[in-house]
Every structure is written in C-alpha cells, then in structure tokens.
Amino acid sequence: MIEITNDYLLDKKIKMFQSDSSYKTSSDAVLVSSLLDQIKEGSKILDVGSGTGGISLCLAHRFPSAEITGFEIQKELVKLSNMSAEANNFSNLEYLFYDIREKKVPYPAGSFDHVITNPPYSKSGSKSPNQSKAMAHNQQDITLEQWLKFCLKMLKPFGLLYLIHRAEALDEILSILYKKAGNIRLIPIYSKQNQIAKRIMLIAQKDSKTPLKILPPLIIHQNGSYSKEAEQILRGGKSFFEIDNTET
Numbered sequence: 001m002i003e004i005t006n007d008y009l010l011d012k013k014i015k016m017f018q019s020d021s022s023y024k025t026s027s028d029a030v031l032v033s034s035l036l037d038q039i040k041e042g043s044k045i046l047d048v049g050s051g052t053g054g055i056s057l058c059l060a061h062r063f064p065s066a067e068i069t070g071f072e073i074q075k076e077l078v079k080l081s082n083m084s085a086e087a088n089n090f091s092n093l094e095y096l097f098y099d100i101r102e103k104k105v106p107y108p109a110g111s112f113d114h115v116i117t118n119p120p121y122s123k124s125g126s127k128s129p130n131q132s133k134a135m136a137h138n139q140q141d142i143t144l145e146q147w148l149k150f151c152l153k154m155l156k157p158f159g160l161l162y163l164i165h166r167a168e169a170l171d172e173i174l175s176i177l178y179k180k181a182g183n184i185r186l187i188p189i190y191s192k193q194n195q196i197a198k199r200i201m202l203i204a205q206k207d208s209k210t211p212l213k214i215l216p217p218l219i220i221h222q223n224g225s226y227s228k229e230a231e232q233i234l235r236g237g238k239s240f241f242e243i244d245n246t247e248t
Helices: 027-033 054-062 075-087 131-137 144-154 167-177 228-234
Strands: 004-009 014-019 044-048 067-072 093-097 112-117 155-166 181-192 199-206 218-222
Touching: 004 054, 014 054, 014 075, 027 054, 027 112, 027 155, 027 199, 027 228, 044 054, 044 144, 054 067, 054 075, 054 093, 054 112, 067 075, 075 093, 112 144, 144 155, 144 167, 155 167, 167 181, 167 199, 218 228
Parallel strands: 044 067, 044 112, 067 093, 112 155, 181 218
Antiparallel strands: 004 014, 155 199, 181 199
16 A cells, blocks of 8 residues: 655645655756746646656646646656645646657647656666656656657747756757757756756757857755755745845
C-alpha cells in the first residue's frame, strides 16, 4: 500500500500529495515555474514530464485563468498530482498519463502557448534503486534531443519554451534549439556566490531569430539561508522577473 504524504509549496500556499516510495518534487520545479511572467488570459500551458506536479501547481496558483495540462509517464504520479490539483481547487489544471515517445498525442501539435519542462538530468552513471526516482532523474530510452523536439512540436508558432537543466548540458541544448528557436534568455543558477553554476534556466521562443541574451544570475543561498531573491521565488511565489534584487 502506498503511503501518501501531505507536503506544501510556496510557504504552504499550495498543498500537494506525494509518496515516500516515488519521486518527489524539488526546488527546481518552483524555480523554473518562476520564468512565466504576465501571460495572456486563457493561455494554454503544457508541463512535460510533470512528476508530482510541482511546476504546474505553482503555475495554477499564479495564473488561475490559464489552461494547464501535465504529461507524465508514471501512473502513480499522475494520480497523486490530480489529487493535489483537486485539493487546491485548481479546476484549470489536469494531468494526463502519456509517454512522449508515442506517436499519438492527446493534443494536436502546436496546441500550446507555453511549454515548460524539467527533463531528466542524467544520461548515465549510478541510478537510484527506486524505479520511480530513476525514471525521473535518468534519461531512459529517450534522448534530450527527442525530449526538447517534442516540447517544440507542441508549441504554437512563436510560443515560449521554459526549462531547467544541468549547466554542462547547455551546449547540447543550444545545439538542439539551433534554427528552431531564438530569443533565448539564459539564467545561470549558483548555489552560493563565487561558486560554479551547476544549473541553468532558459527561455526560448519557437521560430524566433532574435539573438541570445544572458540575464543576471540567481544565487540560491546566502549567509546560511536562502538569498533574498530565492526567498521571493521559493516562498513568495514571485516570478523571476518580479523579484527585488536591490541591496538592503
């Protein structure tokens, strides 16, 4: 029998159900959700590889007028995330069991204004003995190129793609997006100041030819706790573009 835990996001503004026996959401989900900013009313958003719903639950909280869908390959996680959506009265949010390697897609290509994703990070190396966690963290029978091409396929022309990934995968990501998307905005993520960035966040616009921009970095920890900027995102639920980074 699965033991379900009651967890929370955004300083307990959002309730979510998870299981100790399966993949659990991380702060990366909240961080990448912060990239969406001032979207149009009625916008359609797709969360690819939605896991336990961390990304899209945050988006449903911030954008109640949006239509949000999550695609997830693990049936147990689909069930838990739909329970979370119902518990928060997010009638604009639905999770579907779907393997993005399949040809038949629940929605036609080009159906979404925004596609957001936190793809599996690891190509190889040691895998968790827990099958659910291994599927979430390790690429299994799918490449990063296949994953991102699916995301682009589901976007409308000039729609926006948002992702978070390992910094070392940036060259591969840019190669995949080459001539398919532009107007790329890159945000390095530093765990602490003066360290090497291990994560990056990225926004790309399908079909655009606008040159890439590197935006100011996000530093997560400072003086033994969250930085002021990270606090505003992870607990305050602010967009990355709304945070106050002035000195105090």
